[in-house]
Amino acid sequence: MTQRWLDDEQQRTWRAWLTVTELLPRALDAQLQRDAGISHAAYVVLAMLSESPTSSRRMSDLARRANQSQSRLSHTVARLEDRGWVRRERSTEDGRGNVAVLTDAGWDVVRSVAPGHVDAVRAAVFDPLTEDQARALGDALGAIMERLDPDHSLRVRSDGG
Template identity: 80%
Template sequence: MAQRWLDEDQQRTWRAWLSVSELLPRALDAQLQRDAGLSHAAYVVLAMLSEAPGRSRRMSDLARRSNQSQSRLSHTVTRLEDRGWVRRERASEDGRGNLAVLTDAGWDVVRTLAPGHVDAVREALFEPLTAEQTRVLGDALQAVLDRLDPDHSQRLQEGDQPT
């Protein structure tokens, strides 16, 4: 059986995706570092907490939603606790799980940083695209996501995406 290589268009698209997946997070991280001395990963944690009922989530749920391992999330939350933006507490419903809770100071940080972060996302990702290209990109990414996560167990749901 002959090896099937990527055709020219697939190779061009794959290489562009690899570059974008490296450069876009770097650009967003640079904006957040400049504006708040905060990593993009830490901002995503704050954003996920800001959108949660009671501004709290179980650590396991927060790890999934922020695309971090439990260990990495624990380190991220520790750094956010040190800044007074997050606190941990035991889950009241079963006493077994741990919650991360966004403090009032953390809420203020999210509200302050969100507009600049949205501008950075818009400038880096959407300004180079036409409305039609944005729609096509969204459809294409949705198709890939449907292949990678057919039962929807790994993905963020509508409204869960950090901005």
């Protein structure tokens, strides 16, 4: 069987993807560090909690939504607890699992930081693109997600489920 190498266009695209996946988190981290003294990973945890109707999520669900391992999430939540932005409680559903709860102070952080974060995402990702390019990027990423997760078991539904 003959090895199929990436052609020149595929190689250019692949290397651009690698560069973007390195530079984008760095840029978003820099904005969040400057505006709130937190990492992008910590902000995502706060955002996922803020999007819950109860301002809380089971730790296992939060790890999946924040794209963090259980261990990394535990450390992130501990740092957020130290700042008074999150607290952990026992699940009232079964008493076994832990739930992370966004505090009022955490809500204040999300409300104050979110506009700058949205501006940073827009500036880094969408402003350089035409509407057609942005649509094509969304379509392309959707196709890749389908290939990587055909049964949708690894991702969170966009409707919050």
